[in-house]
Amino acid sequence: MTVREVMQIVDGKILVGEDRLDTPVDTACGSDLMSDVLAFVKEKAVLITGLINPHVVRTSEMLDITCIVFSRGKMPSEEILEMAEEVGIAVISSPLTTYTACGELYLHGLPGTKPKKPAPEGA
């Protein structure tokens, strides 16, 4: 799946990364808890979240997350958008709730992150 397909499936609008719509994504995670995101997420991932603060971008940067979907039509601040632009993360705003956005993406074949343990490489 690509960022463009993610955008279409969640009925969203691209706010950052129009030039990266063809970037592929392999997996997704829906969470408002950045602690869990840091513990579970793999690369080439989409993060679907209802939480809006700069730490969502910071967390995503550390994990090399490809795309953030802000759910429930939330609009991130300019500061958040600039941070995402600077680190090359695509940002989408979707009118869907987190649950529905995740459900639609899953239905369209985007799998979730596998549970960790024991090795970080997922061995």
Next chain:
Amino acid sequence: MAVLLEKNFPVEAGAFTTAGEASTTIKRTLKQLGIGPEVLRRVSVACYEVELNLVIHSRGGTLTLLVDPEKVTLISKDVGPGIPDIEKAMTEGFSTASDEARTLGFGAGMGLPNMKRNASEFDIQSEVGVGTTITMSFALK
């Protein structure tokens, strides 16, 4: 082993707005040095977790980055308050984080176990009233 790079980053207690800036700089520095993406990702996650811990739990401290040909080492050293029960603190789900930290999406009690999982070697020393030192190394080969 010859140290190729050493950098210190002071981290202020309670500075939620700037929390993560040291980790961002460290990630960019290591990327410029040509550290591979898999190791870079593990260092970045552990670094961000430990920096957040300094902001959330400590009275302030310093994050040190050391790079030699064999490994990347991160040392977090704070000036207190120290951890009374390390075993408990290492348990997934156990957290003493403030409401402010939780509002930002942290404080789920995943930090220390996640650092340990990502590092090749992990060591934590703590004394109540003195401080906590966490040393993590990430093998490059």
